[in-house]
Amino acid sequence: MIIESTAYPIEIDFPDILPYKVGNTGVDWITTFDSGTAGPHVMISALVHGNEPCGAVALDWLFKQEVRPVRGKLSFAFMNVAAYNAFDRNDPTASRYLDQDFNRVWQSASLDGPEVTRELERAREVRPVIESVDYLLDLHSMQHKNPPLMLAGDQEKGRALAKQVADPEWIICDSGHAEGKRLRDYDGFSEPSSPKAALLLEAGQHWEAAAGPRAIAASIRFLRATECVPADFGEAFLEEQQPLVPQKTIEIVAPVTVQSENFRFNEDYRGMEVIAKQGTVLAMDGDTPVVTPHDNCVLIMPSRRLQVGKTAVRLGKLLD
Ligand SMILES: [Zn+2]
Known part of the structure; x- marks a missing residue:
């Protein structure tokens, strides 16, 4: 049986992210807040896939909270904005990317290679910032309406970070795709000897209303787990969400x-x-x-x- 393309309703509002274009890093769509004290560089990224707006919802919310790091640095990054801007309600899956999947280019052969695509150009632009990040949460969503998943990579450190975040219920330990490396697997994030770690949240179906609040809640818990924010940051928001349940891990x-x-x-x-x-x-x-x-x-x-x-x-x- 061939899988028919299933039309899911577009319930989620696509936030206006234009106010966040000119950040302070010299790279458009990336803003870094520096506490001025020692500590890790924590990043939350959105729109690695252009048709997954929940990450933009979460970053828009965090910007509006005027969250600032209590130690180290905190960055908010919108990755494939060109694809996000190409979103078409009549063809909502088309804007996952423009030329190639931004989440399969994170290996030297692609980044340092001769090929030129809009996604590779953007990846090369954000790469120096990514290389300074210690803890990354990359916000995504899925084609089908599934329970949210945290993709923790194939290293123990990713699984440990997913457990510290404690949300969502399902942790997936995986090494990615044969087609190419994901941002969450890039460089130190997947090297056992590096203390760096990254997580990829799949917050639900791309356009379901629940994906936005789930991405916000996981972001709050990620910022708390990395001790980037006070331990009570976002409490009022979390009180409105589903309570945490014991996590299950799938390899x-x-x-x-x-x-x-x-x-x-x-x-x-x-x-x-x-x-x-x-x-x-x-x-x-x-x-x-x-x-x-x-x-x-x-x-x-x-x-x-x-x-x-x-x-x-x-x-x-x-x-x-
Ligand atoms: Zn995605």
């Missing part, structure tokens, strides 16, 4: 990368399905069956962009 065993022009899921998977039996056929990739590698296999973010070389779905194992 990604294998990303399924599309190999043929004819990849078809056997069911209309939406994500977070738990498949009880090892060896269950999930999809056909040409003539090759894609099967569950173990019992109680969790399907993470099945994609509707079933193109050769792209991730079709990621398979996970429940750890705790």
Whole structure:
């Protein structure tokens, strides 16, 4: 069965971010606040994907709170603003990116290579700021209406930071995509020897109303966990949100990368399905069956962009 493109309503308001264009870093759309005292450089980033407005909602809220770091530095960054500005309500998935996925270019071969795309140019522009960041929270959303996920990478330090943030319920430990590295995996963020760490929040479906408040709540908790703000920062906002629940951790065993022009899921998977039996056929990739590698296999973010070389779905194992 071929996955039909599902129309989700656009419930979320796209904030006007123009006031944040000229920051103070010399790089448009990035603003850094310096406490003047020693401490880590903490960043929250939004709009790595242009059609995921929840991150812009969260940064707009944080700017309006006039939050300032009590130690170290705090940066707010809007990444692919050109794609955000290209958003079209009649074709809302088209503006994920303009030329290529901004969240697959974070390796030297791309950043230092000869290729020129609008996303690579922007990545090269923000790269020096990114390289000075110690703790990153990158705000995203998903194609399907799934519970929010925190993607913590494949290092223990990412998982530990996700547990300190304590929100949302689901922590996903993964090493990303065969197609290219994500911002959250760049450089020190995924090196075991570096103290740097990064998290990627998937706050829900791209345009669901709940994604904005979830991104704000996770941002508040991230800023508290990194001790960038006073321990009671954002308390009034959090009191209005869902209470925290015990977290569950899923380790990604294998990303399924599309190999043929004819990849078809056997069911209309939406994500977070738990498949009880090892060896269950999930999809056909040409003539090759894609099967569950173990019992109680969790399907993470099945994609509707079933193109050769792209991730079709990621398979996970429940750890705790
Ligand atoms: Zn995204």
